[in-house]
Amino acid sequence: MKPADEIALETHDLTVTYHKRPVLYGIDVAVPSGSLVGIVGPNGAGKSTFIKSVMGVVPSSGGWVKVFGKPMRENLPRVGYVPQRESVDWDFPVTVMDVALMGTYGGLGLLRRPGKVEKRRASEALEKVGMLPYSNRQIGNLSGGQQQRVFLARALAQDSDLYLMDEPFVGVDAATEAAIVTLLREMRERGKTVMVVHHDLQSAGEYFDHLLLLNMRLVAFGAVKDVYTPELLQKTYGGRLTILSEVADQAAKL
Amino acid sequence: MFEDVSFLASMIDLLIPGSGSGKAIMAAVLLGASCGLLGCFVVLRRVALMGDAVSHAVLPGVVAGLIYSAERSPGVIFLFAAAAGLLGACLVRLMMFSTRLKSDAALGIVLATFFAFGIMWQSRNQQDTVGVMNFLFGNIGSIDASDLRMMLVTTLILVVTMFFLRRPLLMMSFDEGFSRGLGYPVKILNGVFYFLLTFSVVVALQAVGVVLVSAMLITPAAAAYLLTDRFERMLILSVVFGVASGISGGLVSAEVNGLPTGPVIALSATLLFGIIYLLAPRHGVLSKVARTLRRGMRVRRENTLKAIYQIHEGEGFAHEEVSVLMLARKRGQTEEKVNKDCKALLSRGFIEMAEDGVSLHLSRLGWKRAMEIVRNHRLWELYLTNEADYAEDHVHEDAEKIEHILEPGIVRQLEQHLDFPELDPHGKPIPQPAHLVTQSSVVPS
Numbered sequence: 154m155k156p157a158d159e160i161a162l163e164t165h166d167l168t169v170t171y172h173k174r175p176v177l178y179g180i181d182v183a184v185p186s187g188s189l190v191g192i193v194g195p196n197g198a199g200k201s202t203f204i205k206s207v208m209g210v211v212p213s214s215g216g217w218v219k220v221f222g223k224p225m226r227e228n229l230p231r232v233g234y235v236p237q238r239e240s241v242d243w244d245f246p247v248t249v250m251d252v253a254l255m256g257t258y259g260g261l262g263l264l265r266r267p268g269k270v271e272k273r274r275a276s277e278a279l280e281k282v283g284m285l286p287y288s289n290r291q292i293g294n295l296s297g298g299q300q301q302r303v304f305l306a307r308a309l310a311q312d313s314d315l316y317l318m319d320e321p322f323v324g325v326d327a328a329t330e331a332a333i334v335t336l337l338r339e340m341r342e343r344g345k346t347v348m349v350v351h352h353d354l355q356s357a358g359e360y361f362d363h364l365l366l367l368n369m370r371l372v373a374f375g376a377v378k379d380v381y382t383p384e385l386l387q388k389t390y391g392g393r394l395t396i397l398s399e400v401a402d403q404a405a406k407l
Numbered sequence: 408m409f410e411d412v413s414f415l416a417s418m419i420d421l422l423i424p425g426s427g428s429g430k431a432i433m434a435a436v437l438l439g440a441s442c443g444l445l446g447c448f449v450v451l452r453r454v455a456l457m458g459d460a461v462s463h464a465v466l467p468g469v470v471a472g473l474i475y476s477a478e479r480s481p482g483v484i485f486l487f488a489a490a491a492g493l494l495g496a497c498l499v500r501l502m503m504f505s506t507r508l509k510s511d512a513a514l515g516i517v518l519a520t521f522f523a524f525g526i527m528w529q530s531r532n533q534q535d536t537v538g539v540m541n542f543l544f545g546n547i548g549s550i551d552a553s554d555l556r557m558m559l560v561t562t563l564i565l566v567v568t569m570f571f572l573r574r575p576l577l578m579m580s581f582d583e584g585f586s587r588g589l590g591y592p593v594k595i596l597n598g599v600f601y602f603l604l605t606f607s608v609v610v611a612l613q614a615v616g617v618v619l620v621s622a623m624l625i626t627p628a629a630a631a632y633l634l635t636d637r638f639e640r641m642l643i644l645s646v647v648f649g650v651a652s653g654i655s656g657g658l659v660s661a662e663v664n665g666l667p668t669g670p671v672i673a674l675s676a677t678l679l680f681g682i683i684y685l686l687a688p689r690h691g692v693l694s695k696v697a698r699t700l701r702r703g704m705r706v707r708r709e710n711t712l713k714a715i716y717q718i719h720e721g722e723g724f725a726h727e728e729v730s731v732l733m734l735a736r737k738r739g740q741t742e743e744k745v746n747k748d749c750k751a752l753l754s755r756g757f758i759e760m761a762e763d764g765v766s767l768h769l770s771r772l773g774w775k776r777a778m779e780i781v782r783n784h785r786l787w788e789l790y791l792t793n794e795a796d797y798a799e800d801h802v803h804e805d806a807e808k809i810e811h812i813l814e815p816g817i818v819r820q821l822e823q824h825l826d827f828p829e830l831d832p833h834g835k836p837i838p839q840p841a842h843l844v845t846q847s848s849v850v851p852s
Contacts, residue, residue, distance in 0.1 A: 172507070205584065208584070208587065208588050209587055209588075210583075210584040210587050210588070226590075229588070229589070229590045230590070232588065233588075234584070234585055234588035236582060236584045236585055240582065240584060241581055241582045242451075242453075242581070245451060245580075245581050246451070246632065246635065246636050246637055246638045246641050247577075247581060247638060248636075248637070251638075252581075255578055255581075255582070255585065255589075258574070258575075258578060258589050259588075259589040259590060263572065263575050263591070264571055264572075266574065291636035291637075293636075307585075
């Protein structure tokens with residue numbers, strides 16, 4: 154276990170705009186290492202945008218992101234990313250093993266090919282999510298839950314310390330959901346920090362130990378027992394701040 | 408250093424054949440290889456229209472090359488053409504980035520503008536641009552040694568770059584967000600891709616022509632995509648198809664007077680695609696039709712087996728034989744049709760016919776399969792009423808379909824889930840085919 158006071162992810166005044174319209178306002182958050190964080194909020198609250206801007210997939214228009222005390226760019230290998238399942242074309246001519254291997258590409262640079270070590274790491278990751286028997290299948294021939302498992306295996310093969318997952322529970326069967334929860338807890342046991350965008354408030358209280366309540370701005374971040382309160386949830390889900398979104402609309406027209 | 412270059416140049420010259428048809432074949436091979444390779448990425452990244460836009464955008468470059476290079480050096484023409492193509496690609500990206508236009512509109516504008524400008528410029532300088540028709544519609548016969556040298560070098564650059572960068576390029580095409588997370592220089596890789604795309608267009612230009620280059624980028628790769636689910640195989644097949652259509656199209660247009668090369672090559676690529684579209688083993692149309700037909704026939708057979716079982720069940724399993732007539736009545740079909748169904752069952756060993764030819768009984772295999780189908784049907788009905796809260800009279804239709812596709816694994820899950828039930832929602836017993844193996848008697852008691 155890492156010392157509890159180490160900060161896995163710190164953002165300061167992280168702001169994102171889409172076509173000049175602000176969608177995330179000045180997020181300040183410091184996530185302690187070894188925590189399992191659920192990112193919750195209503196539709197359009199910017200949950201996925203938050204993760205994407207941390208990863209640099211969506212450019213931020215202000216603020217900074219630090220990972221384990223260093224700027225994101227310098228610590229990329231310590232960050233694993235699980236994008237939304239719908240973000241890729243599952244008819245792509247790659248196999249389950251190919252996708253898992255992609256997790257090992259980060260350490261290889263552009264030119265080196267994956268060798269035995271990488272293949273073993275990918276196999277182990279697939280084994281862990283129960284997808285090893287399907288290694289040679291083209292990824293389109295899988296169910297939604299199986300596809301999500303493959304994405305998780307790819308992240309596991311990255312062997313990072315901080316994981317950012319975008320809606321891993323969407324469109325999966327109950328068995329896969331349970332398996333993912335078990336996996337997340339296991340990862341926390343091994344000292345990993347995991348942040349998960351989650352759409353179901355009901356289960357969020359039991360799956361995670363920390364919650365990040367988001368609605369265009371940070372409503373609250375803390376241990377579940379401190380922030381899973383009617384007042385804060387009401388504040389998160391009680392509709393947008395009307396003036397904030399109106400001003401955002403007007404700012405977009407400038 | 409200079410000697411190295413001249414050595415390389417003489418090596419390249421050695422590769423270039425002397426005869427006209429030899430040159431044409433070599434040109435076809437080069438264009439098939441470069442377009443086939445790049446085409447895989449074009450198809451998978453869904454930027455087929457981008458290929459079309461780039462190919463049209465090179466026209467002003469070709470015209471500029473013809474006008475400004477007095478001795479018509481292919482190097483100059485290639486350079487201008489590639490620059491124009493890249494400029495077109497950049498403008499498309501710029502337009503998408505700076506407005507809310509999506510790629511198709513941006514591509515349409517750039518394609519038309521560049522092409523129109525090229526045509527206009529050419530018609531103002533007709534005496535300088537005599538060969539422009541070769542670039543518009545392609546003429547493989549017009550490719551001389553110096554053109555070939557240029558094509559060879561360009562193809563080499565392209566193949567080598569692709570060889571080394573195919574993994575990151577594939578990764579990026581599959582999942583750009585994740586590639587950024589890996590620290591890939593996504594912007595640079597995208598730039599490399601559009602460079603290579605322009606190169607492949609330029610290589611194919613003189614043989615196929617501006618208007619039809621995109622056919623060489625898209626059609627062979629699309630055909631390969633229908634044949635395989637593996638990327639490496641797709642690359643190889645795409646190159647093979649590209650080369651094959653290049654050579655056959657080139658030869659046909661050389662044989663038949665007055666046929667422009669470009670359209671013939673494009674059509675031979677389409678011919679290849681058409682064959683694969685029909686015959687591809689998994690993604691082809693005919694195999695899909697065959698699969699549907701086979702499934703339909705299997706469903707018919709299984710429904711007949713089920714009907715036989717139900718007749719026996721209705722009689723309390725008192726008789727061993729069932730007559731064709733009874734079966735026809737049960738199925739609500741003519742005797743002839745049922746006779747045909749029985750033949751199919753007979754040939755698969757599910758039933759045995761009596762000597763009179765009008766009555767039959769189930770074989771051991773037939774009993775097993777019939778019981779499985781009835782069990783599947785009733786288990787599914789039970790599952791729907793118990794677990795999914797369907798009304799009892801709503802479940803039959805659904806079970807009629809599901810009974811044919813339930814896999815053993817799911818059946819096991821259903822049984823466990825429903826705590827090994829004995830009766831279906833309508834009170835009928837659920838048969839246990841597994842008991843067949845242990846019981847000595849074939850007919851269930």
